[in-house]
Amino acid sequence: MNESDERGRRWTLALGVEPEDAQGGGLSDSDRRMSAALTALYGDGEDVPKKGRGGLGGSAPRVAKWLGDIREFFPTPVVQVIQKDAFERKGLRQMLLEPEFLATVEADVNLIADLVSLRGVMPEKTKETARIVIAKVVAALMERLERRTADAIRGALDRSRRTSRPRFADIDWPRTIRANLRHYQAEHRTVVPERLIGFLRQQHRIVDLDEVTLCVDQSGSMASSVVYASIFAAVMASLPVVATKLVCFDTAIVDLTQELADPVEVLFGVQLGGGTDINRAVAYCEDRIERPGKAHLVLITDLYEGGDAEALVGRLARLSLIGVNVIVLLALTDTGRPAYDPALSAKVAALGIPVFACTPDQFPGLMATALRRGDIAGWAAEQDIKLIRSDN
Template sequence: MDDEAEMNEPGALTPDGERERRWRLAIGAADETSPALSEDDKRLSAALDALYGDGAGDAAADPRKRRGGLGRSAPRVAQWMGDIRSFFPAQVVQIVQKDAFERLNLKQMLMEPEFLKAIEADVNLVADLISLRSVMPSKTKDIARTIIADIVAKLMQRLEQKTAEAIRGALDRSRRTNRPRQRDIDWPRTISANLRHYQPEHKTIVPEKLVGFMRKQRRLVDLDEVVLCVDQSGSMASSVIYASIFAAVMASLPVVRTKLVCFDTAIVDLTEDLSDPVEVLFGVQLGGGTDINQAVAYCAERIERPTKSHFVLITDLYEGGNGQELLRRLAALVRSGVNVVVLLALTDQGRPGYDPAMAGSVAALGIPVFACTPDLFPDMMAAALRREDIGAWAAGADIKVVRAETEAPTAGE
């Protein structure tokens, strides 16, 4: 409890008083009469006791057993979330929220506008909102869309530049241009060429002439094609969100042609919506069964030039359809020249639950099978587009790839 102690200095306590304070915070015994606890300490203890106190964990099964708990009032939960945010950093807040959803069955609270406004937004919240959107009231749905748009914008900001740079490839530094893109500007030469435009009162240079590098251009007919085929069953929710965002980023680049197909037992081709990642996410149907074979067949029919195509299948490989037919289809794609990669997860944790037997069978076809974090995905795609050995790339990135003997994979940090 050192962090909490530092955040809430109660004043001049004796060493015994400070020990008592820490002990009471640790065990959740918020004695209103104890001089060891400040008002902030009591708020912190009460906020944690509502979730982790005696009986709170039984609330989902039987609300009558709850002694603490958050209740079913949206304003009360919003106040609780405000208390939690005042004591902990965002990462800890997200963990506490996740515990609240699981222990107290707070999914129904996502239907309340007041709760949505108070909650700390993250990828898991996007998945929850998408799964509940069909039963949300109109007012709540509008707020949910705004929250999702905000999270997507932050993720795009985090992932877009690295993805673009990795996929576009190296700059052609042998040629220069006076009309470079912002990321292609040669700043030392630009500053040198504009020194006469220095503004002393602003202590800056006004660059009237930009100097930058040209990129190697590729004809449209030569463009590689990337097909992202994503399992949208409930266990893959975070992977669907990240894959959709990456697909939208890649679709905006003129150096590759990108397609996005999501599936459970049905298939949703979202390629036409890639200009709007929020719209893509609202086209996803999280949950349901899994027919990977059917989805692979759909994608295979739409691959026009196998030797210029890259097929990234994102799934936990729990096949509800025809497993043997799935393996035959994947083998046929490899033989035709398609660069096939199977990602068991595309999440920040990178530690998936998956079907080890099917993963081993897919790996036996010579297909790399592993989990990947969003931060590593752009580099993985760049290596795939260069037709590098993805297994060797994964080893260099400290990622464990599934072998035919079905080792458990983890993604590098």
């Protein structure tokens, strides 16, 4: 196909194919199926595709076929965007209650949040399928995030102390390379290090463990953050160097600490939706802090407080004053772009408490910095993360 034909093909796909023109336009059978799949969602009709219109219909088999088509034609990130649009534009959320449909979707964090929010109305048969889908996504997330989180947290590296016999993960590569430049092998275009330079790890005694509490807003707007926070809590709970707690809240409080050995069970314990009483949740966590000087409270919320906002600010100020390392995450999502209450965020930031959002890939580095009682603002600047300022 020459450049002109390819340009025409792309314009035809972008504009859509009329049924009576389906055999024309220089499109292959595959192109016409791709166009039909997109027209079904982004056309302006209701159910049956016709001139200038499209729809997904109301039956699980038809939607399942449509999902199969978009998975064939588009990469996974695009499939997830199209699915999200389908749920919002075509009212397909009820289809998640059908196990036949659920088994065909491309699962991601947003879908998991939908399943968690719907589990109370799911038939038992669908609930089992949902558990399988959630377990699959959790396994993928654990594979992506577990090692990095474990290394970073075990890491709490004391970078002021050096060793010439470091573990591989603790090698300071820039210093090692500079110290071994005289051993450069021109024929191999590499440095063969004679001496390794690395960091010494801090040694934690069991009785002196840092306490990390993830206090997570489970109101509907925080759905993706809840999923990621649950995964990270489960990972940290598996590490012997920290004592991890997970508390989720809306107007009620659910302490999921005892479930952390099974992240799927944790997610099934979350109840997305409802109002928000942040002050009450922080009070609950405050009562369970045993050693403030070794405690870290990561409050994950958009700070839209339905309870007593002034009492919340006072409580966070008191926790910070007695030595608790308080961090407020406005979102823990792939975009890292939160919607939040700017007025309350500014008041919390005025206490000297870091207030910002981050992505799951940044979270391990955040926790490593927090456990070292390092400079969170400096770390955020390195990550190009904007902290909320008290004058925002």
